Amino acid sequence: MGHEMLTTEFAWLPERSDWSAVLKSIDASDAASWERLRELSNSRLDFLGINRVDRALTRLFATPPPELDTKPVRLALLSGSTADHLLPGLRVGGLRHGLHVTTFTGDYGLYLQELSDTNSPLYAFKPTAVLFSFDAQSLLGAPDAATPAIAASEKIEAAIERLRHLWKLALETGAGQVIQQTVLPLAPRLMGGNEHRLPGSQRALIDTLNARLREAADKSGVDVLALDAQIAEDGINAWHDPVLWHRAKQELSPKAAPAYGDLVARLLAAQQGRSAKCLVLDLDNTLWGGVIGDDGLEGIVLGQGSSLGEAFVAFQNYAKELSRRGIILAVCSKNDEVNAVAPFEKHPDMVLKRGDIACFVANWQDKPSNLRAIAKTLNIGINALVFADDNPFERSLVRRELPMVAVPELPEDPALYAKCIADAGYFEGLRVTSDDMERSAQYQGNIQRDLLRSSSTDLVSYLKSLGMTLEWRRFDRVGLQRVVQLINKTNQFNLTTQRYSQADVVSFMEDPGSLTLQLRLTDSFGDNGIIGIIIGRPANGDGREMLIDTWLMSCRVLGRQVEEATLNLVAAEASRLGAENLLGLYRPTAKNEMVREHYSKLGFTQVASDPDGATRWSRPLQSFTPIDTFIEIKEGQS
Amino acid sequence: MTEPQILEGLTEIFREIFDDDSLKLTMDTTADDIDQWDSFNHINILVAAETRFGVKFKTAEIEGLKNVGEFVHLIEKKTASGAAA
Numbered sequence: 108m109g110h111e112m113l114t115t116e117f118a119w120l121p122e123r124s125d126w127s128a129v130l131k132s133i134d135a136s137d138a139a140s141w142e143r144l145r146e147l148s149n150s151r152l153d154f155l156g157i158n159r160v161d162r163a164l165t166r167l168f169a170t171p172p173p174e175l176d177t178k179p180v181r182l183a184l185l186s187g188s189t190a191d192h193l194l195p196g197l198r199v200g201g202l203r204h205g206l207h208v209t210t211f212t213g214d215y216g217l218y219l220q221e222l223s224d225t226n227s228p229l230y231a232f233k234p235t236a237v238l239f240s241f242d243a244q245s246l247l248g249a250p251d252a253a254t255p256a257i258a259a260s261e262k263i264e265a266a267i268e269r270l271r272h273l274w275k276l277a278l279e280t281g282a283g284q285v286i287q288q289t290v291l292p293l294a295p296r297l298m299g300g301n302e303h304r305l306p307g308s309q310r311a312l313i314d315t316l317n318a319r320l321r322e323a324a325d326k327s328g329v330d331v332l333a334l335d336a337q338i339a340e341d342g343i344n345a346w347h348d349p350v351l352w353h354r355a356k357q358e359l360s361p362k363a364a365p366a367y368g369d370l371v372a373r374l375l376a377a378q379q380g381r382s383a384k385c386l387v388l389d390l391d392n393t394l395w396g397g398v399i400g401d402d403g404l405e406g407i408v409l410g411q412g413s414s415l416g417e418a419f420v421a422f423q424n425y426a427k428e429l430s431r432r433g434i435i436l437a438v439c440s441k442n443d444e445v446n447a448v449a450p451f452e453k454h455p456d457m458v459l460k461r462g463d464i465a466c467f468v469a470n471w472q473d474k475p476s477n478l479r480a481i482a483k484t485l486n487i488g489i490n491a492l493v494f495a496d497d498n499p500f501e502r503s504l505v506r507r508e509l510p511m512v513a514v515p516e517l518p519e520d521p522a523l524y525a526k527c528i529a530d531a532g533y534f535e536g537l538r539v540t541s542d543d544m545e546r547s548a549q550y551q552g553n554i555q556r557d558l559l560r561s562s563s564t565d566l567v568s569y570l571k572s573l574g575m576t577l578e579w580r581r582f583d584r585v586g587l588q589r590v591v592q593l594i595n596k597t598n599q600f601n602l603t604t605q606r607y608s609q610a611d612v613v614s615f616m617e618d619p620g621s622l623t624l625q626l627r628l629t630d631s632f633g634d635n636g637i638i639g640i641i642i643g644r645p646a647n648g649d650g651r652e653m654l655i656d657t658w659l660m661s662c663r664v665l666g667r668q669v670e671e672a673t674l675n676l677v678a679a680e681a682s683r684l685g686a687e688n689l690l691g692l693y694r695p696t697a698k699n700e701m702v703r704e705h706y707s708k709l710g711f712t713q714v715a716s717d718p719d720g721a722t723r724w725s726r727p728l729q730s731f732t733p734i735d736t737f738i739e740i741k742e743g744q745s
Numbered sequence: 746m747t748e749p750q751i752l753e754g755l756t757e758i759f760r761e762i763f764d765d766d767s768l769k770l771t772m773d774t775t776a777d778d779i780d781q782w783d784s785f786n787h788i789n790i791l792v793a794a795e796t797r798f799g800v801k802f803k804t805a806e807i808e809g810l811k812n813v814g815e816f817v818h819l820i821e822k823k824t825a826s827g828a829a830a
Contacts, residue, residue: 155761155793162764191785350804351788361792 112518112526114337115345115366116151119515119531121506123150130163141172146510148203154196157365161195164202171207180375183211183234183282185218185273187245189356196368203369204376205490222276229280236284236375237277238332239270242358243290243313246270252297254307263316267323274327284378286371287324288332289317291347291358330374330537337370340530373535383513383533384487386429387478389496390440390447390469394459395419396521400446400599400662400698410456418522423458425525430463434534435485437466439477439494441662443599443700444469471665471701474501475508475564493533495524498663499632500573508564570667571737573630577672580743582616582623589637590625593659597640598698601659602691602705620645622653622680626673627743628664638664641677646690653686658705672738674709678731691724709734746798746824751817758793762786772814798824
């Protein structure tokens with residue numbers, strides 16, 4: 108079901124198992140409670156959940172919270188059919204976009220009177236925005252397939268005239284924004300694929316009306332709520348249920364009400380300049396497949412030769428198109444900058460070039476700190492950022508630290524990345540300005556990075572919440588292939604870059620005096636797989652010194668205390684084998700600069716440096732006390 | 746799906762719609778027994794039940810359901826035929 112990615116199912120929002128408990132705990136009308144409600148509205152809830160959030164919202168926030176940085180919206184929904192069930196979705200949609208929305212809906216059918224009478228309840232409501240929603244029949248009259256061509260076009264013109272009149276009246280109420288919903292294409296087709304050849308066909312008239320309505324709306328300064336386009340995306344069944352139409356005159360199904368509210372809220376937020384302005388992209392497994400630092404230019408998956416590579420190209424094309432439209436692109440990646448930039452400059456299948464990226468940040472800092480720096484560098488609000496990253500750990504950390512940053516729940520398949528981001532509507536635009544079109548050019552390449560070196564991110568409590576377990580085993584036949592693969596491909600977090608054949612690895616495995624460890628990390632996001640390999644060998648005959656011959660890890664787990672937990676494990680296992688001292692070795696290569704200070708950070712003392720640049724380190728085991736971490740260490744069952 | 750399973754599922758839906766964690770449904774419960782069980786919420790109940798039990802009610806079926814028991818039996822019939830299909 109989730110694979111369909113219907114807009115009505117909010118696939119881009121994360122699921123949240125604790126939402127009901129959190130909702131119950133919100134019981135004040137202050138700014139903090141508003142923010143907590145807003146976070147809830149940014150999780151994936153069905154219409155019943157949205158209705159519950161709305162009850163809390165209307166109970167606590169009949170008026171806007173103190174110091175809200177958006178203008179309160181007073182939205183009048185004028186509809187030709189039942190609309191009450193849409194109001195909670197509109198209010199919660201507003202909340203999701205940072206807007207306080209008060210709603211009004213008249214009795215259906217009475218909108219013309221209300222708009223014409225300055226003493227009406229509608230006037231008394233003082234709308235800041237008016238939204239019109241009409242079914243086909245109330246604009247075009249009853250279907251009559253026998254209608255001749257001339258009469259059919261008169262029907263269209265009459266409908267447009269009527270809409271123009273309503274729009275004018277709506278503006279006279281003082282509303283600053285008028286929104287016209289397109290007509291739902293519900294009438295069954297009578298001809299088929301060439302429906303347009305039957306002039307009187309209601310379905311053909313709806314299609315023509317929706318096209319004409321767009322032109323007329325543009326001229327009148329009216330914004331369009333393109334439900335017809337949305338239905339083309341999701342299918343009619345996601346939005347309309349004929350049973351409910353006949354029973355209750357609900358043209359839109361209650362199930363679709365939350366999405367309806369979100370589509371409207373995007374327009375309201377865009378009107379206040381609150382749409383996102385910048386797409387921040389991770390690199391490895393987001394813009395290309397694989398890890399550039401380990402796999403190298405030839406090893407990453409991008410472009411011709413594989414369907415996966417084509418999917419990443421397609422996603423880059425989408426980002427490029429967004430930038431042509433005026434959305435700023437930035438990069439935020441955990442990588443050495445020299446590695447991160449290489450594909451942009453040298454890979455033939457890269458669509459995005461270095462010049463397309465207004466702010467390029469590749470380092471080993473936590474991502475929230477880097478996102479703050481990116482917003483500061485670009486001189487835009489941090490709430491104008493959308494952060495696209497395939498890694499659930501990073502997404503969750505950013506949501507926790509920077510709830511105002513939009514973080515789409517990217518699907519696992521890169522073929523669906525673009526649709527996910529487009530469906531979320533982060534970049535909703537109301538008009539195209541020359542500024543937008545020139546913006547990407549302005550930003551290209553000429554931005555000086557002034558990155559913050561200090562971090563205000565509360566990593567500690569985040570790590571604590573993850574429930575991490577480091578599961579270790581000695582090398583075994585089952586894991587052998589993976590161990591050999593990692594030993595021969597890991598370049599970045601690799602202290603010695605010592606390559607071994609399968610036969611070499613087997614000989615370590617069978618030597619009782621050697622220390623061999625394969626490490627697996629699990630956390631609340633799932634199993635990260637084998638993320639670390641250790642090989643220790645007695646440094647001399649008596650076994651009192653243990654040399655860490657190989658220490659390599661996946662960069663994905665960097666900065667999560669895995670290094671410290673691993674040292675605790677290595678120390679315990681080395682002691683068990685009779686060692687009294689641990690020896691560390693760092694052998695520099697072009698790619699492992701990031702671990703130059705590895706042993707220093709872990710409390711080793713440097714004892715030598717070789718002519719080739721290698722450094723040697725030592726740490727006695729008698730005095731070793733394990734480092735505190737939030738990682739539970741346990742031995743895996745073979 | 747069995748009667749008790751369906752009744753339990755419906756109870757959860759009712760609790761969510763009426764915001765009342767202590768609400769108890771029996772086979773004899775009718776709209777008169779629950780405040781706010783109006784036509785508006787009735788539709789929400791139907792739509793939520795369709796999603797939860799993976800069924801689709803026909804126009805004729807949703808007319809004239811007198812109590813929760815009839816609703817349970819309708820769902821029971823539909824889930825059973827769905828499983829057989």
